[in-house]
Amino acid sequence: MTEYDADDTARPDPTAGAGDGWGLPVPEAEQPAKGPAPVTPADAADAARLVSFGLQPKLLPARDVEYGELLRRYRDDPAFARLADAVASGLGLVVLEVSTRAGMAVTAAEDSVFAVRMGDYARRASTDAGDRFLHGLAHLAVAAMAFPRPEDLADDGYIGRITVNGVDAFVRQACRRLEERAAEAGENTDPTSGAPGLEASWRVYARRSATGATKDARRLAGSTTGIIAKAVSFLVDSGFLQRTGDDAGGTYRTTARYQLQVRDMAGTAAMAELLELGVVPIADGSASLLPAEDTDDLDLVADAGLPFHSG
Amino acid sequence: MTRPAPGPAADEGLARRLRALACTAPLHDLDARKANLAGEYGVYAMAEVALAAIDLVTLHMDFDTGADHEQIVARLLPRIAAQAPRRPAAEHERVARWVLENLINVGSVDRGFRAVYGTFTADGDYVRRDYDFKLIEEVPGPGGTVYLRTTDEAVNVLVGALDTDVTSAQIAAEVKLEVLISRGRLADAQLAAEQARYRTVQYAETLRKTLDATRRNVRAVDWLRAVPDMIAEALDHVADRYRHENAILTNIRRARDEAETGNDPKTAEHKRRAAELVDIVKDCIRRHTQLQSRLLEAGPLFRAEQDRQAFAPPTAHAGLDLYGQLVAPVLPLPVEQSTRVTDAFFAKGTGLRTPTAVRVGDLVEMLLTPPQEREHLGAEMPEPDLIATPDDSRFSEEQLDAATALLTLPPDAPRRLSGLLAEARRQDPELPYLVALMAVHAASPPVGTAYRQGEEQLLFAVDDGTELVDAEFGGADLIVGTALLDAAGMAAERSEVA
Numbered sequence: 001m002t003e004y005d006a007d008d009t010a011r012p013d014p015t016a017g018a019g020d021g022w023g024l025p026v027p028e029a030e031q032p033a034k035g036p037a038p039v040t041p042a043d044a045a046d047a048a049r050l051v052s053f054g055l056q057p058k059l060l061p062a063r064d065v066e067y068g069e070l071l072r073r074y075r076d077d078p079a080f081a082r083l084a085d086a087v088a089s090g091l092g093l094v095v096l097e098v099s100t101r102a103g104m105a106v107t108a109a110e111d112s113v114f115a116v117r118m119g120d121y122a123r124r125a126s127t128d129a130g131d132r133f134l135h136g137l138a139h140l141a142v143a144a145m146a147f148p149r150p151e152d153l154a155d156d157g158y159i160g161r162i163t164v165n166g167v168d169a170f171v172r173q174a175c176r177r178l179e180e181r182a183a184e185a186g187e188n189t190d191p192t193s194g195a196p197g198l199e200a201s202w203r204v205y206a207r208r209s210a211t212g213a214t215k216d217a218r219r220l221a222g223s224t225t226g227i228i229a230k231a232v233s234f235l236v237d238s239g240f241l242q243r244t245g246d247d248a249g250g251t252y253r254t255t256a257r258y259q260l261q262v263r264d265m266a267g268t269a270a271m272a273e274l275l276e277l278g279v280v281p282i283a284d285g286s287a288s289l290l291p292a293e294d295t296d297d298l299d300l301v302a303d304a305g306l307p308f309h310s311g
Numbered sequence: 312m313t314r315p316a317p318g319p320a321a322d323e324g325l326a327r328r329l330r331a332l333a334c335t336a337p338l339h340d341l342d343a344r345k346a347n348l349a350g351e352y353g354v355y356a357m358a359e360v361a362l363a364a365i366d367l368v369t370l371h372m373d374f375d376t377g378a379d380h381e382q383i384v385a386r387l388l389p390r391i392a393a394q395a396p397r398r399p400a401a402e403h404e405r406v407a408r409w410v411l412e413n414l415i416n417v418g419s420v421d422r423g424f425r426a427v428y429g430t431f432t433a434d435g436d437y438v439r440r441d442y443d444f445k446l447i448e449e450v451p452g453p454g455g456t457v458y459l460r461t462t463d464e465a466v467n468v469l470v471g472a473l474d475t476d477v478t479s480a481q482i483a484a485e486v487k488l489e490v491l492i493s494r495g496r497l498a499d500a501q502l503a504a505e506q507a508r509y510r511t512v513q514y515a516e517t518l519r520k521t522l523d524a525t526r527r528n529v530r531a532v533d534w535l536r537a538v539p540d541m542i543a544e545a546l547d548h549v550a551d552r553y554r555h556e557n558a559i560l561t562n563i564r565r566a567r568d569e570a571e572t573g574n575d576p577k578t579a580e581h582k583r584r585a586a587e588l589v590d591i592v593k594d595c596i597r598r599h600t601q602l603q604s605r606l607l608e609a610g611p612l613f614r615a616e617q618d619r620q621a622f623a624p625p626t627a628h629a630g631l632d633l634y635g636q637l638v639a640p641v642l643p644l645p646v647e648q649s650t651r652v653t654d655a656f657f658a659k660g661t662g663l664r665t666p667t668a669v670r671v672g673d674l675v676e677m678l679l680t681p682p683q684e685r686e687h688l689g690a691e692m693p694e695p696d697l698i699a700t701p702d703d704s705r706f707s708e709e710q711l712d713a714a715t716a717l718l719t720l721p722p723d724a725p726r727r728l729s730g731l732l733a734e735a736r737r738q739d740p741e742l743p744y745l746v747a748l749m750a751v752h753a754a755s756p757p758v759g760t761a762y763r764q765g766e767e768q769l770l771f772a773v774d775d776g777t778e779l780v781d782a783e784f785g786g787a788d789l790i791v792g793t794a795l796l797d798a799a800g801m802a803a804e805r806s807e808v809a
Contacts, residue, residue, distance in 0.1 A: 055665055093663070107663055114663035118654065121661070133646050136653025139660050140641070144633035153631055165451050171638075178642055188326060190440035193427055197647035204646055207443040209422035211451045212415075213380060222420050225451055238662030249451055257662075266660030267631040273655040277648050279640055 039083060046070060047084040051091065054104030055114070057239025057257060061103045074098050096264055101156075102256040107265055122230070124222075129196060130204045134224065137205065138231040140270065141171045143262045146241075146254045153263050156256070162241075164232060164249030168210055168225050175202035225249055326430050330442050333426030334464045337446060338362065341413055352406065354395040360410045363390050368447055369461045377450055377458035384408060414447045415459075422449065542606050549603045556592050556599075706745050713738060714745045718753075718770060718791065725792025728772070729779055747784055750791050761796060769794045 050070040053059060061067045074081045075098070084104070088095050092112030096105040108114035119126040122135050145167050146160030147153040179202065182189045191199035205224065212220035219226045232252055235241045240258035245251040341357035367386050371378030387407040392400070416422055423445040429437055446465040452458040631637075637656070641649045706714075717735055720726060728750050735742040753772040761769050772789040779788040 055663070057662060107659075110658070112663075113666050115658065116661040116664050118657060121657075129646055129650065133650045133653055136650065136657040137638075137641070140633070140638060140653055140656045143656075143660060144638045147633055150632045153633065168451075174638065174642055188430060188440065190428075190442050193439040193441055198645045200642075201644050201646050201649040202642040203443075205642075207421050207423055207445075209445070209448055211457050212417070212422055212449045213457045223422075223449075234661060238664075240662055261660060261662060262633070263631065266656045267633065267637070269659040270637055270652050270656040271631065273652045274637065274640060277644070277651065279644065279648075 039079070043080060043083060044087070046073070047080060047087045050074060050084050050104055051087045051093065051106065054088070054093070054095075054106040058237075059103065059239075061100050067103065068100065071098065071100055071103065074104075094265070096257075096260040099256075102260060105257050105260050107261055121234070130208075131222075131227075133201060133204055134208065134227050135231070137171070137201070138167070138224075138228045139235075139266075141167050142228065142231055142235065143258075143266065145170055146258065147262065153259065153267070156259070158259070160254040160259075161244075161251065162232070162254075163247065163251045164225055164229050166248060167228050167232075168249075171205055171224070172210070175206040178202045179206060326428065329428040330426070330444070333424070333428070333442055334444060334446070336426060337414065337416070337424055341410060344413075348409065350402070354398075355391065355406050356394060357406075357410055359394075360387060360391055360406065361414055363387060364407075364411055364414060365446065365461055365465050368459050369466060377452070377460035380411070380457065380459060383411060383459060387411075411447070411459075415449060416445075542610075545606050546603065549599045549606070552599050553596065556595055560589065560592055706741065710739065710742055710745055713742055714749060717742075717746060718749055720770075720791065720793050722768065722793045722795050725790050727777075728789040728791055729781060731791060732781060732784065743783065750789055753791060754789060756794075767796055769796055 049066075053061075053064070053067045053070065059067065061071055074084055081098070084098075085095055088104075088106050089109075092109045092114060093106040094109050096102070096107055098104050108116070118132060118135065122131065124131040126132070142162060145162045147158070148160075152158045152160060178200070179189065182200075189200055189203060191203065208222070208224050209220075211223045211225045214220050219229055221227075221230070229250060232241055232250065235258065236243055236252070238257075240255055240261060241252040242255060243250065244253055338358040338361045341361055345352045345355065345357050364383060364387055367383050368378045371382070384404065384407045387410070388400070388403050391403040391406050395403070416424055421443065423443055426442045426444075427439050428442060429439045431437055444464045445462045447459050448462055449457045450460050637652070641652050644652075714735070717731060728747070731746055731750070732743045735746045749770070750772050753770045754774065756769050756771045758769070760766075770791070771794050772791045774787040774789055777788040779786050
């Protein structure tokens, strides 16, 4: 991670401060026509070039001189910055941050041509509700493991590390805890036959096998580790994770872009959806990491160590 | 609460028993479906093979890994072969694989089983429910390998004790064992010891999961009370079992010694059973040692993690708590609802993909390219080029045989080295060198090796101070002889020490 180490020292405050502000689409009234210097076609070409660099998420600014130059120009020249933002929003992109550490971090707006659709991502997901859920949950769980504490998600310098097997074990643990809680409460969690949509989510995960032997020694695609492995390799292609080793099903570390994406886009979108369902736990933003009150089931349950700070 | 069923407790008990019954169904199913296999498979008792497989997997489960697929197949073969000795070995292997694959249920996407049963709800409505379970599951091992583990359901089916408390069942089994041994009923004692071992495995498995979770997130765990209590409890358990199993070992030895005094034809059988019992108890002790070392690691790990996580400078603003605010609330929801949340996260969290624009020219080329053949077997191995190494040993095989024959002395008649050398010289001028070499080696005989391998005799040489008078050799005129060893006594002692 030499790139990021270098960035931390080289990153001046103006960029970091500006980062959040550029996340908004450019208001109509501030179009660059009002700027002191008129915009030339060459400027527009440069701005579009910068956006095109942003569309190659695995490209690192430190590795490309032209990219670095354009980022500097974005920082120093407000008119150029507005122009680049306008190009991005015109293409259906949302600018998350523009800095030397993350580059031109753009992501697809809703219904943009750049957006990823679940049906294209996994074919079974469009027909099977269980698979659709599992693929989505895999992405959520990867993010939760990469940024286990709220501080980690907020801290720009934090680099998360995950393994495929670790993510699977983590979700399984959570499922098992729910299973035990239900058993303690004497609930019968077996779903009603013929109503798969009413099955509790954790059960869908718990009953899917973790792995499986295949004829050609590849990972079983339908197993939970197979689904998680698909998620992480997809995130690697998105420039969100970097592969660091093969231990425990593959080890990965996060990039600055992933943190931005989860913090500014995915986390809030999922929270909004959850709020609409009316099941969001109260979060006061501080000290949510205390042991839960209901510590009655701590005697040798399989999940005594699970984070039970959910509030 | 009005319901047509006898009562809530009875209905719940019924559901539990129905689920227990369902766990045995896959085993019965094996015998029912063996007729569908191509070939005459009626001779094989599939349920028996399946139970043996579950036994084997359970016994091979360790802390980190489970049982290896191939190893289980290999160990099943003797039993299958015994069921149909005249059939070819390939068929035996096919049966083993078929049973194992069916226990995993390779055909289904979940690799598990589903049974449907009915219960009454609190409102008195009758609903059918799906019960999903697994018997043998596949878990990831180190280096991307796949291991087998038996599930709790399978262990319960196997041990035949459904819905019982692990700790108390183990204590009960061990008390039973002690009583049985004191009455000299070793056959029953072995059964009880094996059951105790299944319990031990189950217990260790529970603890492994707990410790794994502890490692994952330090602050979320109550390190003030809950976890130290848990560790203390587990350490107590280990200490208790140590005492218990050492007592069992002593008891077994006593039982065996008593068995030896009698002139009973059953003596050998008793001794064999006692030896097996020693192995089982030793295995239990080994598992406890493993458990204990895990327990001792927990404390230092907590302190290291605490240094890393809790004492870092706090950040200015707290962010979103992904686990607490998203994952944890989503998991209990019905799939219908939770899919909306995961879909939202997926849509915004996967980043972007630049759409690929297809050119007709490329398309034609792509469609016309023949699919690449997948190599199943990898590259062909080159035939190894073997070169015969020249035989440069000093002595030939015949010379070694001659020297061994010369040194095969009756135990009651040791000989002087000078005499042996003279006799060897008469046969072959080179032979004395080999005889002298072997005699010198015998001066420091490999007693330890002979003891371990249970040899019955051993060549030895002693120097009594007499000088060797010989044209080619100098030194002491050794006395060379053969010592008889008490092989049976040593074997008994070995198992005692072990």
